[in-house]
Amino acid sequence: MHELSLVADLFTIIEQQANQAGAKKVTKVVVSVGELSGVVPELFRSAFQSYKKGTIADKARLQLKMVKIKFKCRSCGHEITARNIMDESFSYLCPACGSKEMELIAGRDLYLEKLEIET
Amino acid sequence: MEQKKKELLVLEDILGSNKKIAGQIRKKLEEHGILAVNLLSAPGSGKTSLLEKIGLKLKDNYRLGVIEGDIETERDAERIRKIGLPAWQITTHGACHLEAKMLAQIFDQIPADLDFLFIENVGNLVCPASFDLGEGLRFVLLSVPEGDDKPKKYPEAFLTSQVLVLTKCDLLPYLPFDTDRVIKEALEINPHLKVFKTSATTGEGLDELCAFLEAELKERRSQHA
Numbered sequence: 542m543h544e545l546s547l548v549a550d551l552f553t554i555i556e557q558q559a560n561q562a563g564a565k566k567v568t569k570v571v572v573s574v575g576e577l578s579g580v581v582p583e584l585f586r587s588a589f590q591s592y593k594k595g596t597i598a599d600k601a602r603l604q605l606k607m608v609k610i611k612f613k614c615r616s617c618g619h620e621i622t623a624r625n626i627m628d629e630s631f632s633y634l635c636p637a638c639g640s641k642e643m644e645l646i647a648g649r650d651l652y653l654e655k656l657e658i659e660t
Numbered sequence: 661m662e663q664k665k666k667e668l669l670v671l672e673d674i675l676g677s678n679k680k681i682a683g684q685i686r687k688k689l690e691e692h693g694i695l696a697v698n699l700l701s702a703p704g705s706g707k708t709s710l711l712e713k714i715g716l717k718l719k720d721n722y723r724l725g726v727i728e729g730d731i732e733t734e735r736d737a738e739r740i741r742k743i744g745l746p747a748w749q750i751t752t753h754g755a756c757h758l759e760a761k762m763l764a765q766i767f768d769q770i771p772a773d774l775d776f777l778f779i780e781n782v783g784n785l786v787c788p789a790s791f792d793l794g795e796g797l798r799f800v801l802l803s804v805p806e807g808d809d810k811p812k813k814y815p816e817a818f819l820t821s822q823v824l825v826l827t828k829c830d831l832l833p834y835l836p837f838d839t840d841r842v843i844k845e846a847l848e849i850n851p852h853l854k855v856f857k858t859s860a861t862t863g864e865g866l867d868e869l870c871a872f873l874e875a876e877l878k879e880r881r882s883q884h885a
Contacts, residue, residue: 641851
């Protein structure tokens with residue numbers, strides 16, 4: 542629901558980075574999207590398309606890299622990737638040792654990974 | 661001049677500006693010994709009613725303040741002021757969640773000698789979960805009429821909270837709500853959740869919830885002393 546405000550923050554970073562690098566144009570924007578970041582890719586994409594007009598990234602393509610939700614067990618080190626968090630049988634207990642100490646190590650973040658620029 | 665294409669590795673957190681401000685708020689709250697509680701739930705789950713009831717129980721012994729987040733109107737802040745507590749309304753004008761910078765804007769108005777600062781987020785079980793406000797504790801509320809299938813449908817809210825408050829439990833006899841299922845599924849998402857069964861109407865569970873808050877305040881203050 543708040544993809545537009547996230548895209549606004551994304552553009553603050555894009556413009557800052559592009560200026561620093563002396564870019565004339567940004568041609569590609571690569572964002573990594575955690576599956577648990579709350580971001581809906583389609584909404585993020587359309588917010589990006591409308592926000593980019595008139596900016597340095599006017600013609601830029603947006604690539605979204607989805608990052609799977611991953612937990613690591615603090616007790617035994619076992620790692621699991623959650624295929625589908627809404628899976629009825631999914632449990633956050635460690636499948637290897639049953640520990641409750643599962644730490645979320647991937648899938649919550651939203652990162653600007655890289656830019657392709659023209660100088 | 662020849663155009664040159666190149667790739668720029670950035671790796672910058674898009675939520676970074678919120679996290680930074682939230683970190684500053686958390687530091688200030690800890691310095692002042694204030695325990696801030698961020699309340700998340702769908703609209704109509706009873707956040708304001710719960711705050712009214714626990715506010716009345718705690719206000720004689722503790723200094724309390726309430727930040728009310730809503731899309732429009734001062735209605736919730738007015739309800740809190742009616743029971744004699746200071747309340748600050750943040751109206752987001754359409755935004756579906758509170759952000760740390762919204763809190764930062766009113767932070768100067770919050771007295772430094774508070775014990776508890778309750779932050780009632782915008783009614784929404786999805787978006788507020790993604791935004792750290794610098795709180796010490798996060799409560800997720802789920803009311804009995806909403807249904808017992810919610811934890812797995814909205815995992816982030818349950819995953820990022822420390823406390824699950826089931827509200828409107830006085831309605832349990834009238835609704836097909838399986839309390840055991842909710843608690844089981846919530847604990848599968850987050851085994852560390854503390855669960856309280858409450859009713860603002862009958863008062864069920866409110867003393868236990870207040871005792872928990874008092875113990876948390878005491879423990880945090882001894883840690884930061």
